[in-house]
Amino acid sequence: MSRAGLTSLVLTAVVAVSPAVCEACATCFGDPNSNLVKGAKAGVLFLGIVVYGLLLSMAGVTGMWIMRARRLQQIDPSGESSTSKIDNDS
Numbered sequence: 001m002s003r004a005g006l007t008s009l010v011l012t013a014v015v016a017v018s019p020a021v022c023e024a025c026a027t028c029f030g031d032p033n034s035n036l037v038k039g040a041k042a043g044v045l046f047l048g049i050v051v052y053g054l055l056l057s058m059a060g061v062t063g064m065w066i067m068r069a070r071r072l073q074q075i076d077p078s079g080e081s082s083t084s085k086i087d088n089d090s
Contacts, residue, residue, distance in 0.1 A: 031037070
């Protein structure tokens with residue numbers, strides 16, 4: 001890299017991290033009661049509900065599978081299915 005390119009890179013980095021340039025966006029830095037902030041909060045809430053709803057649904061399905069497996073084990077403790085018993089009897 002040439003000396004001019006390196007100088008340009010350093011100056012760009014200095015300007016990019018200077019406090020005058022590094023300000024929050026209008027949504028975060030502005031009025032907390034603005035419609036943009038309210039919309040962002042509603043979006044975060046909606047996505048949280050969707051994510052946690054899916055996680056709880058997956059946990060519920062897993063719990064149902066465990067309950068069904070335990071019930072089947074109580075009915076047939078040998079672990080064999082009814083079709084394999086029929087096949088072994090013939």
